[in-house]
Amino acid sequence: MAILPKDTFIEVIKNTPLVSIDLIVRNDRQEVLLGLRNNQPAKNCWFVPGGIIRKNETMSAAFARISLTELGKEFARESAIFLGAFEHLYQENFAEAPGFGTHYIVLAHEIQLEDNLPTIPQDQHRESAWFSVDQLLNDPAVHPNTKAYFE
Template identity: 40%
Template structure:
């Protein structure tokens, strides 16, 4: 893993606006299996504000996919993880964005199934709740989360 830089995982606003308005954002999303369930966190920002979602974030320049997986798990959940398997790449297209007049957001997300090294989670500011859901007790799911859970074998395809 790379050493964690002291700055927050954030680009300057003007740079972020240019990226969001003009290019897909490479990212990682984590299907976190814990006990008999899956960890979902409720988002406080766009896109997917208010949705129960898998942890995820953009990949930094010079960072490998697996380094990004570990960094995102530490930042968003306060844990390290073991990578169990890679699910592949997914296109995520959103009409909503945290950038005004950007035309939405486009992520090229690389999905991973991981297990945490701890049962307690510390959320970042992007989330207001985190829970471990048994497959039979899952809340209403965003279509992108549902696709991950199907591909991870947690849900059956409809």
């Protein structure tokens, strides 16, 4: 499950959809964890944690890796509820290169926390916060693709 060189990854994004996992994480008050994104696509928007599945990586292995990377704690896919497949289309791409956007097929999973998370990594998000569903649906800084999980 090698990480592609940047130029190769750009060609993939130009020519194919990416398959990813989004994590809808709820605490005991049923609030949802969102992060303020550092990178394109959806830069400067509140978004659920998530990441792409790499070639030859099983969904379960990807789920464990993504949860550890995004949440600071590894979760098993079997502990989550599968919410369905969603499609995310963006005009932007991670490289901020002109002329093409990013197309994701997203496998959304809900995680219900039993205890608190450790410190949440800040690689992809410069800030994280818990939102009620009503708050996130009414906040213009929450990305529409995140809101779609709750509408």
